[in-house]
Amino acid sequence: MNLHHPNHDLLIRRETPSGRPLPRVSHLAIAAHQDDVEIFACHGILECFRREDRNFGAVIVTDGAGSARTGRYSACGDEDMQGIRREEQRQAAAIGDYAFVAQLAYPSARIRESGETDSVDDLVAILEASAPETLYLHNPFDKHATHVAVLGKCLAAMRRLPEEQRPKRIFGCEVWRDLDWLPDARKVALPVDGMPNLRAALLRVFDSQISGGKRYDLAAEGRRMANATFHESHEVDKGDRLTFALDLSPIFHDETADPQNFLDVVINEFRNEVAGNARLLLP
Numbered sequence: 001m002n003l004h005h006p007n008h009d010l011l012i013r014r015e016t017p018s019g020r021p022l023p024r025v026s027h028l029a030i031a032a033h034q035d036d037v038e039i040f041a042c043h044g045i046l047e048c049f050r051r052e053d054r055n056f057g058a059v060i061v062t063d064g065a066g067s068a069r070t071g072r073y074s075a076c077g078d079e080d081m082q083g084i085r086r087e088e089q090r091q092a093a094a095i096g097d098y099a100f101v102a103q104l105a106y107p108s109a110r111i112r113e114s115g116e117t118d119s120v121d122d123l124v125a126i127l128e129a130s131a132p133e134t135l136y137l138h139n140p141f142d143k144h145a146t147h148v149a150v151l152g153k154c155l156a157a158m159r160r161l162p163e164e165q166r167p168k169r170i171f172g173c174e175v176w177r178d179l180d181w182l183p184d185a186r187k188v189a190l191p192v193d194g195m196p197n198l199r200a201a202l203l204r205v206f207d208s209q210i211s212g213g214k215r216y217d218l219a220a221e222g223r224r225m226a227n228a229t230f231h232e233s234h235e236v237d238k239g240d241r242l243t244f245a246l247d248l249s250p251i252f253h254d255e256t257a258d259p260q261n262f263l264d265v266v267i268n269e270f271r272n273e274v275a276g277n278a279r280l281l282l283p
């Protein structure tokens with residue numbers, strides 16, 4: 001497979017049909033950093049785990065050089081850290097039974113540059129080769145600029161694909177800002193009950209991040225529990241873990257759609273929902 005950045009890393013774990021550079025997958029996640037996929041696309045990993053008829057693939061766009069480091073990792077230079085995070089991501093792929101994981105190794109600052117197209121070329125090639133039906137991405141309301149920039153690269157890549165090659169279901173998922181606030185009609189609830197040991201292992205394999213002082217493992221599971229409980233105020237919990245997503249097909253399936261306009265529409269729906277209760281504030 002021809003990927004642009006010389007430091008890219010491709011791990012293929014399932015049989016690849018001859019003449020194709022990658023296995024086909026039913027579910028694909030594209031994320032900015034190592035560990036984002038395991039936080040936001042747990043639904044897809046569980047759906048595919050040890051199934052004959054489904055496959056999960058993951059793409060990590062940046063090189064992971066910018067992460068904080070303390071304790072045993074405090075002496076690591078940027079290059080060491082990139083190697084450690086690359087290895088952690090490969091281990092997650094083994095634990096989660098992924099068909100492949102592609103780590104594209106772009107510096108974050110380069111991804112945030114407008115006009116950068118090498119990563120878009122890579123994403124087009126991966127989407128064409130792996131032909132997913134369900135795609136898990138960052139959401140446009142995330143507060144991490146690199147996450148939103150990676151989503152932008154995914155949008156540019158999608159618009160280069162012919163319509164029949166585009167995934168049917170496209171979800172913008174939670175990492176740095178949850179999606180609890182979305183009006184329910186916009187909110188896709190993705191259950192992640194079951195296989196608690198697998199869920200824990202997928203989060204904890206990223207020791208360099210957790211030991212670096214960020215308990216992403218506890219926070220991600222805590223958010224899933226909170227989502228399940230606070231989703232429906234008048235119903236008992238149907239499952240005990242949920243992740244939320246925004247359906248991105250309005251901008252990904254219609255190339256004339258303006259992303260900024262889509263964001264305004266969703267924010268206005270939220271505004272109207274809140275305003276509907278504002279009269280209850282009157283004494």
Ligand SMILES: [Zn+2]
Nearest residue numbers: 032033036175
């Ligand atoms: Zn991230």
